[in-house]
Amino acid sequence: MTHNNTSATVPTGSIVAPQQRIVQIALTQARPVVERVIETTRMSLQARLDSARTPGEHHAMQEARQQLVRLASVMAERYPDALRKALDEDTAQGDDKPTRSLFTVNFDDLELMDEAQINDSVERARARQVLVTAVEGPLADLDALVCAAQGLPRVQPEHNPLRPDVFLQALQSVVSQMQVTPQVRHDWMGLMAQALGTELRSLYLTQIDQLKQSGVKPVGYAMRQATGEVVYVAPAEAGVSPGFAADNDLYVASTSAGDPLLTLDRLRRLLLGEFNDAAAPAETHAPANDSQESFADRFAREFEDPAQGLPHIDPPATDFAMTVPAAFEALQEMNQVGQMMERLGTPRPPAAPAADGHPTAVQRAQVQGLGQALSMEVVALMVDNIARDTRLLWPVQQFIRALEPALMQLALSDPRFFSHKEHAARRLLQDITDRSQAFNSPEAPGFQSFMRSLMHIAGPLATATIESADDFEQVLQQLHAKWAEKDQALKQERQRAIEALQHAEQRHLLAAQISRELWLLPSMAKVPDAISRFLLGPWAQVMAEARLSAKPGTTDPGRYQELVDALIWSVQPELTRANTGQLARLLPKLLPKLREGLASIDYPADRTEAVFELLMQLHQQAFTPGPRVAAPAPAAPVTAAPMATPAAEPAQPAPLDDDDPWVAPSEARESGYIDISQSPESEGADSAPEATPSNAAPLQLPASTITVGTWVNLQVAGQWERTQLSWIGSHGNLFLFTSASGRTQSMTLRLLDRLLQQGALQVLAEQTVVDNALNAVAQTAMQNSVESRH
Structure with missing residues (x-):
């Protein structure tokens, strides 16, 4: 995907290599980096040992130092592989990265955790806070440059493969493999995180210089305002990013001095x-x-x-x-x-x-x-x-x-x-x-x-x-009853739209199967490509519709399968010239049957006129003496997936694609189907919406992660409309959205992805409001635990 963004001026293809290079450099330097981290940690433990005031503190520092010296070479040897694994997992997840960090805890998970897991979570979060504080400024600049190298229109820190979380995750993975006591790991991690922060800061500054020398210019950066709102701004003139984005949009309340109540x-x-x-x-x-x-x-x-x-x-x-x-x-x-x-x-x-x-x-x-x-x-x-x-x-x-x-x-x-x-x-x-x-x-x-x-x-x-809860239950039931009055009419309209899409989905899946069977026929290679595409596409839909509507046990409903053999024979002049009488008897039945079948699925006539013109030319050749003349190309392409985006015709006709359903015009009207060929094309930054139409910043998510019930802003005919995903097809290829007024909009997965990329469809949030609020409570408790003196 190409983004037209004024702050990222280098073509995407020429700057992917620099990003890959800095990842390789990080892997190459992994062992010397962790060796320096271990040595710095050893020196810090020695300093604490020398200044210990109590026998217990002295013994703890001595034990931590001795164990670190004993296991230093093992950890240094294992760390590069752990970092490579962390980077590979991060890359493999791609756009489907989980929104929850390994260094946070979800509210609803707390009941499933024991005390040891809670302590581990707090230790990870405390180490992460130390690390992030050490690299905050350079990391912001590196995020902006790496995102530019990936062709992203704005900074998305989660897309930076060199995030400190990845390095810390690898380090904690190695430390957890060591056979030491929890107290020793605790004494190590705080100092290791501080030392790792120093090393990463140096690494980031070096990589920033290399990316800039490669011609990469940073994109805008996220700044959190006092109100909690996130805005995106361009970097300062000096090339320094103006802010550091938080990991999520949860509000974490500040705490008073002293130990907090909520941990x-x-x-x-x-x-x-x-x-x-x-x-x-x-x-x-x-x-x-x-x-x-x-x-x-x-x-x-x-x-x-x-x-x-x-x-x-x-x-x-x-x-x-x-x-x-x-x-x-x-x-x-x-x-x-x-x-x-x-x-x-x-x-x-x-x-x-x-x-x-x-x-x-x-x-x-x-x-x-x-x-x-x-x-x-x-x-x-x-x-x-x-x-x-x-x-x-x-x-x-x-x-x-x-x-x-x-x-x-x-x-x-x-x-x-x-x-x-x-x-x-x-x-x-x-x-x-x-x-x-x-x-x-x-x-x-x-x-x-x-x-x-x-x-x-x-x-x-x-x-x-x-x-008791009964007071809320009564109110909830009354509200549901009130809302149900308005929802009933909308529910009926939505159900009609769902039924239309379900039928289209079933027909298309069956048509794809029929198309593959036709494609394997030996005689299919003997007919012109335009006729093959017609049979593999629209006519497969006709046969599928007939089978769905027929009584069980019917072998060839509508006799449309029989027509395939007749049509293939009729378009081969070298065969029909030998039996023009049979062709003359066939034609009065063939063409009306073709139109009858196409009418059964409400197939647009203008999409098949070129095929009928070609058929007439091929049939006329049977009555003209001489060698067969190559069939002219049709005036308009007839593709196997007729509702797909127009593109160059393939070298060879192919069967229908399961992933690109076709919706009949009548079904499109019933469900508010948006034809991908009529959707707005991306015209760069100038054509993008000037401002987010919602009262919340949209999320950039892959279409495959959007779930039923998600609210989105959808741009329809130049106007923004708030609508909710109310149905997803059983194969994940069709989506139905419904607004509060009952207006439905449906689309394919391909169009949904395109609209998301263009910014014409904006997801409000992944989590529900209440889940988000409770996760913020857990985040506050985590932050309090990290900052607690005990």
Whole structure:
């Protein structure tokens, strides 16, 4: 793929070699690099041994140093192969690289991990933090250059084969093979990571110079803004990249000084229910008095203008709290872990903390034990991460914040609710956030109706006394019932589209099988190429359609198989000249049968007119004395895959390709099928969208990784439309997207890949909003563990 990008001026083909060269250089230098790392680590251990203050510390440093000296040659010998294996695995994964790093932990995996695995994860993350800090600046510049060498239009750090994670993974793999105690490995890894950082920094600077000398110029780089948004900018004039991209888009809350409350081990124990604190619900809150407006009415009054049709509302400023009921005012400023305890009070504006900044005695009294405090913190972080997710429109973000008091109450009585995907509260959050992604702006058709359903059905949870998951289950069922009313008509339309595509897929798979059988016929080589392509393509579809529609046991439905033999004979003048009478009797039946078959699949007439003209010329030759005249080329190509992108005809006709289904015009109308031959062609950077049409930065993913339920922005007739992948064919070659209004768009895998490359189809996210938020909680716990003094 060629990208038209002003900051990468060297042709892709001429700069792949430099990238391969720097990888080879890294492998060549692997042993001397790790030998220097080991020697630096030995010297650091010796220094710690010399300054040890206690017998225990002295013994630990001495043991770590002795074991390192004993195993140094073994590790140096094994490291190059470990690095080569890590690089090969990274290359083999290609675009299908897993989004989760080996140095992070997913929230839902914690319950499956034991204490040793938790410790290993923290150790890996701590080593990685040391390493990344050491190479941060040069790595940013190398990322920009390597991505340019790969022809990428922007920096994608995961595509840099020389990422520090790869080197560290290889080093940790070698260290794990050594027969030493966990304490010795722990004493090694921190120092080794620091030494490896120094070596990689030098390696990166050298490779940067070599790439620049090869004519590679860096592409733009990712910068994370204070709001958490990622923007891409060009490098500075001096050639230095202006920022260093984080590994993912998860928001990780900052922690207060001292040891944090939430660590990875404590989070795991919380999910396993190891904290047996008395589950005492927080003090309940009296509902608003009768004279106060209901939440739904108050919010709707601010969100909608009854005198206007669609509202014209800018995203809320910090005074948005002034427009919602008192129960929501305390939610507006609660964004940091240090304020967690302030969230546990009554639904009033948060009271000022004590002079020392700690929670008041009243606030402390509402939480009993470490388990409840951890539950509160996890809920607070989860809600905050959901409300920060840029995929959600601002009214939905505020609504999720409004549910925090109810979730806090639930956490005290049911602290593990967030760890069970099927828990009513978690499903409620997931369904609200997922359904809200159908709308790309507050002015989008149907969004007001969606918000009204939330206000009237789920809104009362904000000021309710929560006793159990049943409160959320009832709301969830009511919302589903409300949504089902609107979904029913859309479901019927979507089902018709799916049935049309399923039939097209079944017909095409059968047609591909028939096409291969026809291709093996000896007589197929005796006919003109245009006739062969017709039989292997459109006519195979006709025969497949007849077989799908026929009663079981029918041998040749429509007698279309019989027509193949007659057609092949009729286009060989050297044979028909010997029996013109038989040809004269055949023709009145042959041509009408051909048109009948093509009509059965609604095949466009203009695609076969050239074939019929050629047939007439070949048939006329039978009645003309003399040697056979070479058949002229048809006016328009008839390919075996008629809906594919027009291309130069192959030297020899080939059977149908299973991977490129053909959809009949009637099926195309039913499913909103986009013909690949009519899709917009890439015209370089100038034709790309000026700005992302969604409220979230799109992801660049291979089509094969997109799953049902994924929300995307699709450019249709020059307009952006928010739509959801609702069906994938059984063979992964057909895709159906459905918008909130019920509009369907279908396409082949080939077109989906093309649209992704052109930027005309943009994936909003791989993970769901709730999963992403909980993974951010785990990431915060991991970061706290890494920075903890214990």
